[in-house]
Every structure is written in structure tokens, then in C-alpha cells.
Amino acid sequence: MTTTHDIVQKLWNLCNVLRDDGITYHEYVTELTYLLFLKMAKETGTESQIPAGYRWDDLASKDGVDQLNFYRKLQVYLGTEASGRVQVIFANASTALRQPKNLKKLVESIDALDWYSARQEGLGDLYEGLLEKNANEKKSGAGQYFTPRALIECMVRLIKPQPKELVQDPAAGTGGFLIMADRYVKELTDDLFDLPEAVQTFQRKEAFYGMELVPDTHRLALMNAMLHGIEGDLLLGDTLSPDGTTLPKADVILTNPPFGTKQGGGIPTRDDFTFPTSNKQLAFLQHIYRGLKPGGRAAVVLPDNVLFEGNVGRQIRADLMDKCNLHTILRLPTGIFYAQGVKTNVLFFTRGKTDKGNTKEVWVYDLRTNMPQFGKRTLLTHKHFEEFEAAYGEDPKGAAESLTQRVDTGEKGRFRKYSREWVAERGDSLDIIWLKDESNGGTEDLPDPEELAQEALGELEAAMNELHGILEELGAEVEA
The missing domain is CATH 1.20.1260.30 (N6 adenine-specific DNA methyltransferase, N-terminal domain)
Structure with missing residues (x-):
């Protein structure tokens, strides 16, 4: 190349x-x-x-x-x-x-x-x-629309999209997840030549679809899809508005919804969510697990606040674990996105055939503690995900029989198993940490001021969202 x-x-x-x-x-x-x-x-x-x-x-x-x-x-x-x-x-x-x-x-x-x-x-x-x-150029501000390729590749390899499956990205950005999912299927099928003609047509015209809010980013996604031979519907719209209800239910959802509260166009206006919330990540999470077909699977990048936020956040996590088998959480390293202080995770889950009791155990892989600070000097590569992918196993759905093949590495290892009952006892919080940071002789290096400011801002936003939720429950009017 x-x-x-x-x-x-x-x-x-x-x-x-x-x-x-x-x-x-x-x-x-x-x-x-x-x-x-x-x-x-x-x-x-x-x-x-x-x-x-x-x-x-x-x-x-x-x-x-x-x-x-x-x-x-x-x-x-x-x-x-x-x-x-x-x-x-x-x-x-x-x-x-x-x-x-x-x-x-x-x-x-x-x-x-x-x-x-x-x-x-x-x-x-x-x-x-x-x-x-463009995404790697900090001044461009485009990092919010571009997920690192190594992470996309990892998520796609583990979710394993197949021919004839509908693959959705409800926060499409420049189309990276759909492009990689298409590439994965083409590698499986000799560039689609192994498939019947009708399935080839489906793969080109219908298999991959999504929605993007920002017009210029949508333009880039269309161009990207066109150059990769993808003709599916890439719509301009707000997934958290009634627009999002038009997206067909999917076999696979791969996505990285926008962080923070500034991007995304105001408070979500979807009226079909069970748990209305002003937190966009929690709203996107509802769209994703509700938008899967029974047996459908998802891998989604979400910030830490989704794992621990109380009130409606706890209700949404409980609903997710009821309706889906939330089998794996990957704690991502810091510094891989445009905002250095943002701490993120990948949630892997499969929609159940019923709506109750689908999560029996949650496995957490810590790829954050005692890892380098990623950025321009230290680039995130496929090699950084190899041990996690091996630990995850071959089953994209995380079915019960495949989870028995996994190995809990103990409190000094990176991969741990937690029962659904244990998670419930701690208020359904999924912000699970067990490894001690051993950098700098056991004391954590002080982050730079920008990272500290970003982290403080994230915590303040989470607190504000919770207060808004309490006011809404009390019937008070909340200013946007």
C-alpha cells in the first residue's frame, strides 16, 4: 500500500x-x-x-x-x-x-x-x-467521528458479521464500522464471488446501513461507502429523534456513539424509549439493544459514566442485562480518542429470545490499567488486542457453553468473571476495577492538566444528567 x-x-x-x-x-x-x-x-x-x-x-x-x-x-x-x-x-x-x-x-x-x-x-x-x-490531527476536531482502525478491526473480528445479515451503525460517523464489516464478509466469501447472485446484490445494496447527524460527516461517509462498493442506506438524521425509529432491526450493530453532551443536537426526542433520559450515551444504548433482532449481537463503545451512572442509568443497565446477554466488557486504554480524559469501554451483548434474565455472568477484560498512554507517540495497533481476542474466544454471541471455555485469571490477571447476582448487589454498577496501577512504583502518574480537566468535566456532566433525571421524575421542567 x-x-x-x-x-x-x-x-x-x-x-x-x-x-x-x-x-x-x-x-x-x-x-x-x-x-x-x-x-x-x-x-x-x-x-x-x-x-x-x-x-x-x-x-x-x-x-x-x-x-x-x-x-x-x-x-x-x-x-x-x-x-x-x-x-x-x-x-x-x-x-x-x-x-x-x-x-x-x-x-x-x-x-x-x-x-x-x-x-x-x-x-x-x-x-x-x-x-x-484528518482524525489524527488534533486541531481538526474530527477524532470524534473516527474510531481507531485497530479497535474497529478487533470489534468486527469478534462479532463476525456474516453474509445475509443486516449490519447497522446508528452513529455512522465516516462509516468505518460498516466499511470494516463489509471487508470482513468479502474476505470470507472471495470478494462475494462464493455467494449466489441474489445474496451478492443484497450485500451491496441492503446489508449495511446507518444514520449520521452531521451533514459534512454524512457526506464523507457516503463517499467512503461508495468507494468501497456499499450502496445501503446511509441516512442523514438524528437516531435519538423519531428518525431513529425508521432504522430496521439488525442482526449486528457496531457503533461508537458521540461522547459528551455538546455533540448530537440537544436532548433526545425519541418517544418510544422505556427510560427517557437526557444522557445521549444511555439513549443510544437503549436504541441499540432494542434495535437488535432476537439472537442479534452488538459491540458498542461507551464511556465509563454509562457503567456507573445512577437513577435512570441503573434502570437501563438492568433492562439491558434482562433483554440481552451482556457477556463481555472491554475496558479500553486512555488516549485513543480525541478527548484524552475520556475513559471508554466496549460492551459486547446478544439479544435474548425472551426479555428476562438473559445475563447470567459478565466477563470484564482490563486493557486500561498498567497500559501505555496512547496517542501520536504510542499508536494503538492490532497487537494490543491479541490477548483479549484469544481470551474472548471464537463465539461471537457469548453463548453459555462458550463462556465455560474462558479462564478467570484472578485478581492479578486482566480477565475476570462476575455473576449477575454480584453485579446486582453493587447497584448494577458495571464499573469494575480490581488491578492496582503499578506505574511509577505503585503510584499513578499525575495526568496532564487537559486530561484532568476532561475527566472532571465528564464527572460533572454525569452528575448534571443524574440531577436532570431526578427533576424530570419529580415533574419539574428542565431547561436544555
């Missing part, structure tokens, strides 16, 4: 050219999405989907102010007059470019790339590499 890496680096370096035009990182990637869409359509012989007169060569043949004016006209035209995904990708599009010389630089630089080699290695990998680059 050397060529892909080189192209991603060249495209990313062009961002430096645009700083004089006041372009932010996120605006730059969105800008590249429009231009790369036009260029890739030409390179892949799919320009017929773009109306004549508004294609790559029409743009590249112009110069100066004429080129910039035509580019603006092209965006409006394709966003209103084109059809299908072309129209959706260009919906409400506008350019942040103000200087004609910068558009010319972008067009010429894109034209000069080694497109033959890029096609051979996969245009989808090229685009995803660009999204990853």
Missing part, C-alpha cells in the same frame, strides 16, 4: 497551501471530497452518473476566476439537479476556497497523482487514509 500512503501524504500536504485562504482541516477534507468524487468518477469510468458538462475535465479545462465561478456553479447544480448519491454528496455544498490560484493548485495536484497505482491498491483505502489523517 506504499502508493496509497504516498498519495494520502501528498493530498494532506496540500492543506498547508490553503492556510492562507483560511481553510480549516475539516473544510479541507470536505473540499477534497467534492474534487476527488469528480476525479475518481473519471478514473473508474463511472462519469455517466454525473450530468454532462459538470464533470472533472469540464472543471480542469478552466482557469482563474472562471474556474472558481464554474466550480461554485457545479456544486449548486449537482446538489439540486443530479440524482442518487451524486445529489446527496453535493447537497447544500459550498466551497470554502476564495482564491482561484488555490483551486487551480488542488486540481493540478490531484490530476498529477499516480491514479493507475491508486486504482490497483483501492481508491476506498486512499480515501479512508485521508479520513484517518
